[in-house]
Amino acid sequence: MLPFVGALVAPLLTRLMKHNAGWLLAAVPLTVFVHFAGMLETMSSGAAVSNGFDWAPSLGLRFSWYLDGLSLTFALLISGIGTLIVIYSGGYLKGHAQQGRFFSFILLFMGAMLGLVVSDSFLMLFVYWELTSITSFLLIGFVHGREASRRAALQALLVTGLGGLSLLAGLLVIAQVTGVNELSSLLASGDILRDSPLYLAALALVLGGAFTKSAQFPFHFWLPNAMEAPTPVSAYLHSATMVKAGVYLVMRLNPVMGDTAAWETILPLFGGATLAIGTLLAIRQADLKLMLAYTTVASLGLLVMLTGLGSDKAVEAASLYLIAHSMFKGALFMVAGLIDHEAGTRDVTKLGGLRSAMPITFAAALMAALSMGGAPLFFGFLAKEEIYAALGSSYAWNSVAIPVVVVGNALMFAVAFVVALKPFLGAPTKTPKPAHEGPVALWLGPVVLGLSGLGLSLAFPLAHRLLSSPTASAIAGKAIDVQISVVPHLGMPLLLSVVTIALGIAAYLVQDRLRAAMAASLKAIGWGPDQGFDQALRGLLRLAAGLTRIIHNGRLDVYMTVTFVAVATALLVPMVLFGELPDMPSVPAFRFYEWGVLAIAVIGVAAVVHARSRLTAIVSLGIQGFAVALLYMLFGAPDLAFTQFMVETLSVVILALVMTRLRLAPTDHRPLGQKLLDMTIAAACGTGFALLLLKVTQLPFDDRLSQFFAAYSKTIAHGRNVVNVIIVDFRGLDTLGEIAVVMVTGLAILALVRIRSKKTEAPATATEEA
Amino acid sequence: MEAVLAILVGLFFAGGIYLMLSRHIIRILLGVVLFGNAVNLLIFTNGRVMRGVPPIIAEGLDVPAGAVANPLPQALILTAIVISFSFFAFLLVLAYRAYQQIGTDDTDGMRVAEPVADGLPPMGY
Numbered sequence: 001m002l003p004f005v006g007a008l009v010a011p012l013l014t015r016l017m018k019h020n021a022g023w024l025l026a027a028v029p030l031t032v033f034v035h036f037a038g039m040l041e042t043m044s045s046g047a048a049v050s051n052g053f054d055w056a057p058s059l060g061l062r063f064s065w066y067l068d069g070l071s072l073t074f075a076l077l078i079s080g081i082g083t084l085i086v087i088y089s090g091g092y093l094k095g096h097a098q099q100g101r102f103f104s105f106i107l108l109f110m111g112a113m114l115g116l117v118v119s120d121s122f123l124m125l126f127v128y129w130e131l132t133s134i135t136s137f138l139l140i141g142f143v144h145g146r147e148a149s150r151r152a153a154l155q156a157l158l159v160t161g162l163g164g165l166s167l168l169a170g171l172l173v174i175a176q177v178t179g180v181n182e183l184s185s186l187l188a189s190g191d192i193l194r195d196s197p198l199y200l201a202a203l204a205l206v207l208g209g210a211f212t213k214s215a216q217f218p219f220h221f222w223l224p225n226a227m228e229a230p231t232p233v234s235a236y237l238h239s240a241t242m243v244k245a246g247v248y249l250v251m252r253l254n255p256v257m258g259d260t261a262a263w264e265t266i267l268p269l270f271g272g273a274t275l276a277i278g279t280l281l282a283i284r285q286a287d288l289k290l291m292l293a294y295t296t297v298a299s300l301g302l303l304v305m306l307t308g309l310g311s312d313k314a315v316e317a318a319s320l321y322l323i324a325h326s327m328f329k330g331a332l333f334m335v336a337g338l339i340d341h342e343a344g345t346r347d348v349t350k351l352g353g354l355r356s357a358m359p360i361t362f363a364a365a366l367m368a369a370l371s372m373g374g375a376p377l378f379f380g381f382l383a384k385e386e387i388y389a390a391l392g393s394s395y396a397w398n399s400v401a402i403p404v405v406v407v408g409n410a411l412m413f414a415v416a417f418v419v420a421l422k423p424f425l426g427a428p429t430k431t432p433k434p435a436h437e438g439p440v441a442l443w444l445g446p447v448v449l450g451l452s453g454l455g456l457s458l459a460f461p462l463a464h465r466l467l468s469s470p471t472a473s474a475i476a477g478k479a480i481d482v483q484i485s486v487v488p489h490l491g492m493p494l495l496l497s498v499v500t501i502a503l504g505i506a507a508y509l510v511q512d513r514l515r516a517a518m519a520a521s522l523k524a525i526g527w528g529p530d531q532g533f534d535q536a537l538r539g540l541l542r543l544a545a546g547l548t549r550i551i552h553n554g555r556l557d558v559y560m561t562v563t564f565v566a567v568a569t570a571l572l573v574p575m576v577l578f579g580e581l582p583d584m585p586s587v588p589a590f591r592f593y594e595w596g597v598l599a600i601a602v603i604g605v606a607a608v609v610h611a612r613s614r615l616t617a618i619v620s621l622g623i624q625g626f627a628v629a630l631l632y633m634l635f636g637a638p639d640l641a642f643t644q645f646m647v648e649t650l651s652v653v654i655l656a657l658v659m660t661r662l663r664l665a666p667t668d669h670r671p672l673g674q675k676l677l678d679m680t681i682a683a684a685c686g687t688g689f690a691l692l693l694l695k696v697t698q699l700p701f702d703d704r705l706s707q708f709f710a711a712y713s714k715t716i717a718h719g720r721n722v723v724n725v726i727i728v729d730f731r732g733l734d735t736l737g738e739i740a741v742v743m744v745t746g747l748a749i750l751a752l753v754r755i756r757s758k759k760t761e762a763p764a765t766a767t768e769e770a
Numbered sequence: 771m772e773a774v775l776a777i778l779v780g781l782f783f784a785g786g787i788y789l790m791l792s793r794h795i796i797r798i799l800l801g802v803v804l805f806g807n808a809v810n811l812l813i814f815t816n817g818r819v820m821r822g823v824p825p826i827i828a829e830g831l832d833v834p835a836g837a838v839a840n841p842l843p844q845a846l847i848l849t850a851i852v853i854s855f856s857f858f859a860f861l862l863v864l865a866y867r868a869y870q871q872i873g874t875d876d877t878d879g880m881r882v883a884e885p886v887a888d889g890l891p892p893m894g895y
Contacts, residue, residue: 554885556877557793564787585773598778605785608800621800624782628807631775635819636839640847647855651803654859658866659796670792682788689808690780693815697772701818706840710825713841714832722825722834726845738849745856749863 022090022441025103029082029110036075040466043072050120050184066120066184069470073319074117074248076467077326081240082110084445088334089232091441092341102142106236109135113241117248122171122181129167129209132242133160139233140226152225155533159212159222167209167249173202186256187477193256203262206253207270214246214300217274221530224281224293231337234289235445239296239329244322247303251318255477258310267308272404274301279411283511284518288336288346288419292329295372295415298408299325302387305401307475309390316482317386319471324371324379324453331368331449332419335361338442339423344432348418349512353428357436360443362424367450369420373413373504374497379457384409384500386484388493406500413504418511460485564681571688575695582694594634601627614659622652639723775815782808795865795875802861806854810847817843 039049052064067075086106093099112131119125134157141153175181177196178189186193193199210216215223226238237243250267257263278298285291299321306318338361340346343354355362367378374384387409391402437443456463468482507514522528575581590598604624611617625648633641670678709726719725727735786808789801817840825841827834869875872882 554881554883556798556880557791560791564791585776588771588774590771590774598774601778602781605781605804608804609785609788611800617796617800621803624804624807628811631811632814634821635814636822636824637814637844637847638824640814640844640851643848643851647851651855651858654862658862678788678791681791682784682786685787686780686782686784689783689812690776693776693779693812694773696816697776697818703818703840706817706842709841710827710838711833714827720827720829722827722838722841723844723848726841727848731845734849738853741853742856745860749860752863752867755867 021100021103022087025090025107026083026086028107029079029086032114033076033079033083036072036079039067039072040076043067043069043470044466048184052120055121055123061123062121062182063124064120064182064184065118065124066182067118068474069467069472070248070251070319070474071117073323073467073471074244075114077323078110078113078117078241081236081326081330081449082106084330084334084448085232085236087441088235088337088445089230091439092232092337093230098142102139102230105135105138105142106232109139109237109242113245116245120182120184122175122183125183126164126168126171129213129245130161130164132237132245133157133164133213136160136226136237136242139237140229142230142233143228146228148225149228152222152228156222156226158537159219159533163209163212163219163246166205166212170202170205170207170209173198173205177202183252189256194260199257199260200262203257203266206249206257207266210246210249211270211304212246213249214243214304215274215297216246216270216301216304217277217297218529220274220278220297221528221533223297224290225530227287227289227293231289231333231340234293235330235333235337238293239333240326243296243300244303244326247300247307247322250304250307251475254307254310254315254475258307264308264310268305268401271301271303271305271308272401274298275305275408276301276404279408279415280518281522282415283411283507283514284522286347286349286515288339288348288423289333291348291415291419292332292336295412296329298412299329302405302408305405306387306390311390312472312476312480313386313390315476316468316472316480316484317383317390319468319475320379320386320482320484321383322471323456323467324383327449327453327456328368328371328380328416331364331446331453332372332416334442334446334449335365335368336419338438338446341442342433342436342438343423348422350429351423351431352426353424355424357428358424358438360437360447362420364443364446364450365420365424367454368446369416371450371453372416374409374500377454377457379453379463381497382457382460382484384497385493386482388496389484392492392496402496406496407503409500410503411507413501414507414511417504417508421508422511561678561681564685568681568684568688571692572684575688575691580695582691582698585694585698597627597630597634600624601631618652618655618659621655622648625651637723639721771819772815775811775819779808779811779815782811793877795869795877795880798877799858799861799865803854803858806850806858810850810854813843813847813850 042049048066048068050064050066052062055061055063086103089099089102089106093102096102109132112128112135116125116128116132119128137153137157140156141149143149171181174186174193177198178186178192180186180189193202196202212219223238223243227234229238275298278294278296278301282291282294282298285294303318303322303325306314306321336346338358339351339354342358342361343351345351371378371380374380387405391405456467464482464484469480472480472482601624604620604622604627607620608617608624611620625644629641629644629648632638632644709722709730713719713722713725713729717725717729719729782804786801786804786806789797789804792798792801820837820839823836823838825834825838825844865875868880872880874880
């Protein structure tokens with residue numbers, strides 16, 4: 001929770017202390033780091049802490065957390081690197097007008113990410129998952145003046161957000177199958193999920209979330225674009241932490257979902273493809289950050305692949321590589337940012353000879369690159385040895401997997417040294433800014449991370465006991481003891497390592513040619529998911545616009561037609577389908593004047609429909625109205641008749657007043673086809689209503705309510721006219737509402753009339769004023 | 771008796787709807803009036819009809835003597851008539867003002883709120 005508080009106070013602190021606020025704010029993640037570090041000893045014995053409190057007990061939701069080796073390692077990485085990043089961004093964004101906002105976002109993200117890795121309940125996991133997407137959106141779009149930033153931010157949000165929805169669906173399926181909604185109980189549930197027929201659906205949905213978040217092929221495109229963000233963000237979110245959320249999820253679910261044919265096919269396949277594509281694209285880049293971004297994609301692929309293999313060695317390798325990668329990649333990103341900050345460019349072809357100007361940076365970069373390349377003595381070496389050991393053990397796809405991994409690692413080695421050596425060696429080149437060593441806030445991060453990569457591997461027994469083994473155990477779901485030592489010993493893994501390094505050096509030497517070759521072949525392909533994203537978005541907009549134009553076309557007659565077709569369908573179809581048609585009525589014995597009134601009404605309606613002049617229309621409207629009034633009178637409703645007479649008279653008068661000024665086209669404008677269509681619709685509706693009414697009147701009548709009013713209107717309400725009593729007494733409030741409606745319409749009419757008079761008067765007053 | 775009225779109601783509905791499907795604002799208004807009458811008659815017929823006897827309690831009695839017309843639909847319709855009249859008046863004035871302002875009584879021409887050539891929304895980011 002601490003980071004959220006930190007996010008709140010960050011803008012204020014920054015206003016007070018300028019860029020130095022970074023040092024103070026770094027205390028927040030540092031506290032978290034120390035807190036989690038204190039739990040290392042407990043966790044190393046394989047224990048897990050879980051706790052929480054009820055959130056919405058009626059829904060079975062708890063706000064609960066769960067900590068084991070895996071969560072703890074992640075939490076340490078997040079808070080540890082976070083500390084360095086906060087300090088780093090204090091220097092990097094020195095003097096930026098919105099630095100406070102930046103700190104706030106970074107801390108917000110940190111809180112979300114920590115929440116994600118310690119979440120126990122599915123709901124919390126999902127909420128924090130989405131929170132990281134949102135904070136990532138805010139951070140990528142931090143330089144919101146640039147279109148590329150906005151595009152990258154939106155792209156990241158859409159891709160990871162859609163993945164988040166997929167994850168939610170997956171979690172719901174899991175909860176449905178197993179009946180639990182907490183990770184800790186899920187991990188204890190054994191084979192229930194694996195044996196369920198819904199296993200594949202749950203797997204696909206969860207992986208949809210994990211793959212988008214961790215930028216697996218073919219969703220990898222958002223990650224390099226996210227490099228539009230300021231470098232601290234790239235270093236923190238898009239290499240060390242957030243993109244690992246997908247990997248975390250896969251590792252977390254390995255004990256309950258892993259060890260099946262689908263798991264061991266899909267994960268290595270996608271992971272391997274991502275690894276290959278990531279490294280190939282990385283070598284093509286000239287921009288330091290983009291190179292690193294693509295190697296991040298590749299590393300994530302490697303992690304997913306290792307988790308998918310599922311053997312003990314592979315899991316050990318995954319946990320070692322996870323830790324190593326966070327440290328060296330974070331450091332290298334910070335170095336790239338540092339070079340950019342001090343030299344003014346991060347185009348590797350324009351950089352050279354910085355070693356004397358920036359010695360500390362050079363040293364840090366070298367340490368990180370050695371770890372990334374997997375050179376002996378560094379933590380990356382341990383990871384690499386373990387990876388090859390894992391691949392060396394029997395696995396069906398070895399013949400494909402080993403070359404992919406070897407080439408991938410070799411290319412990563414090359415890229416590492418392109419970043420760490422190329423800018424520093426050789427003859428000094430002219431850079432946009434005269435290069436010099438950055439301030440301590442900037443080089444502290446890379447140095448600490450580089451040194452810890454070295455330190456952790458030299459103190460490998462301790463590191464294994466506290467970090468690697470608990471992590472690997474949590475991933476595998478059983479106790480695993482990581483053994484690998486820093487002293488190389490002969491065997492298959494070492495041989496592969498040597499091959500890798502040799503290949504890597506070769507690739508480094510021919511980097512320019514490789515870059516050109518990759519660029520040419522990419523040009524030949526010409527299309528990638530990145531353009532696909534643009535096309536998809538444009539297509540979506542077009543679809544929305546087209547749909548709006550069809551449905552919401554602004555033509556009243558179309559709306560009306562659709563409405564009445566629906567009405568006719570609703571009236572007629574059920575009646576015919578369910579055989580509810582009324583019986584044939586017999587012709588009743590009407591008196592002659594009753595027939596007369598009916599005839600007048602029919603003639604009135606027909607005349608209105610066919611009216612060709614204003615006068616005919618008004619008169620015939622009056623005729624049908626009066627005929628209706630007569631009907632009311634004949635059938636025992638004098639009050640109605642009276643009201644109808646008054647209203648009809650008023651209507652005719654108002655119509656006569658207004659219509660004399662309105663043009664009524666003498667003939668109906670509609671073409672014959674349209675006319676026929678409208679007639680059919682109208683006739684269908686009319687028939688529907690008539691049939692419905694016939695059917696209703698043929699059913700027995702429930703007159704209890706009418707009896708009630710008749711019985712009580714005198715005794716209770718002391719009125720003899722039952723209709724009047726109902727209106728003013730039993731339903732008095734309704735009548736009040738009715739009067740209010742009439743009043744409001746009256747006011748509205750008045751307003752409408754007044755607007756006109758004002759408009760006509762306006763020019764007159766204007767001239768007077770002039 | 772209800773059967774004949776039911777058919778009459780159907781005719782009213784058909785006429786009203788036919789007019790409402792027009793594009794001329796004034797025909798639509800006439801259609802609305804017919805439609806309103808149709809609905810009122812629908813409610814009226816629904817409550818069953820009988821000749822002559824209004825629901826009035828004679829002097830000195832506590833309940834109506836013998837069968838009387840159903841008072842409930844009458845009360846409902848009374849409200850409906852008044853409200854539909856006030857809306858008719860409002861719509862009429864509104865249509866008149868619109869005609870003055872826009873210069874057409876064709877609903878296809880009244881597109882201030884929904885212009886024809888909306889085009890595509892902005893495609894950038």
